[in-house]
Ligand SMILES: NC(=O)C1=CN([C@@H]2O[C@H](COP(=O)(O)OP(=O)(O)OC[C@H]3O[C@@H](n4cnc5c(N)ncnc54)[C@H](O)[C@@H]3O)[C@@H](O)[C@H]2O)C=CC1
Ligand SMILES: CC(C)CC(=O)C(=O)O
């Protein structure tokens with residue numbers, strides 16, 4: 114039976130990069146027998162404009178009914194004047210919480226072909242392969258109370274709250290330890306336990322969970338130091354596990370070690386293995402509509418979908434091989450091009466990945 118994939122292009126560069134990922138999916142379906150069918154729906158600013166809400170009920174229902182969701186990005190200056198409760202980003206957060214996608218996996222892998230594009234010296238990043246495991250449905254992005262209140266004095270007060278229960282911390286830590294068992298057997302739990310009680314609890318629970326994984330070496334690091342260490346000596350990390358906001362920030366930082374934020378895919382998983390897949394970047398309003406965006410993070414997100422939700426690891430590997438092949442050919446969007454290198458646009462890059470896939474088939 115065909116697996117159902119819901120496609121949510123979103124805003125800004127979202128539709129441009131998703132179109133390339135859909136070409137790749139279509140190639141796997143037509144040339145490699147992948148049994149998938151796709152359906153498209155609105156989310157984010159596009160949904161707000163059409164229906165007055167960034168996450169229409171029909172979109173959430175379609176996402177819940179799908180085997181997996183592929184999302185581009187949401188948001189942009191057009192919707193910034195809106196109240197936060199109806200901004201495009203709220204649609205994304207609603208999807209994450211509505212689907213229970215508490216585990217966000219953000220691999221930061223340096224393709225050797227892009228060593229020169231990394232923000233760090235080649236000898237510091239060669240072979241880089243970090244997995245950031247970010248808690249995605251709790252923490253300060255969801256905590257209550259929240260909002261802006263007006264005090265008796267007339268001054269306004271902004272409030273957001275960092276909240277985690279023990280069970281929320283435990284389940285994300287277990288995901289991190291289980292994944293570490295299949296990788297380098299090291300987990301670094303990132304917190305701010307020196308000042309935030311909530312993350313003092315995080316550290317305690319991470320330590321308790323770690324006791325169930327005697328083969329995994331657990332370390333703890335404050336988030337400020339972790340940001341610095343990522344830039345100083347990133348290869349000390351294998352799996353990093355952290356809160357929603359810290360993981361959001363650290364993964365953008367890690368992206369630059371791989372050459373560009375346009376290279377980092379992600380998987381957001383719930384307890385049933387259902388997932389949403391998206392690049393870690395946003396809607397990039399500065400380059401939207403220009404055909405300049407790098408579609409590889411979105412294409413690599415399809416590979417993660419095949420691996421984590423559709424149980425098609427061989428198809429996932431094909432995509433990864435095809436991406437490596439186009440990089441070998443020297444194809445570069447502007448964000449990963451070295452000085453003086455020729456660049457290609459979004460659609461050319463997507464077409465090249467499809468051509469590389471077809472070549473793999475021809476080569477048997
Ligand atoms: N998952 C999502 O839908 C996310 C949405 N956003 C939203 O996106 C909008 C823009 O946010 P920013 O802070 O500017 O972050 P951004 O990630 O959209 O862009 C940051 C910088 O990276 C570049 N960039 C991003 N993706 C790229 C790609 N595929 N290829 C080449 N360059 C790329 C952009 O051109 C920009 O210079 C905001 O409305 C924000 O709320 C931000 C992050 C994630
Ligand atoms: C709406 C934001 C929380 C999205 C974001 O920056 C992210 O998930 O990386």
Ligand SMILES: [Mg+2]
Nearest residue numbers: 361362365393
């Ligand atoms: Mg982010």
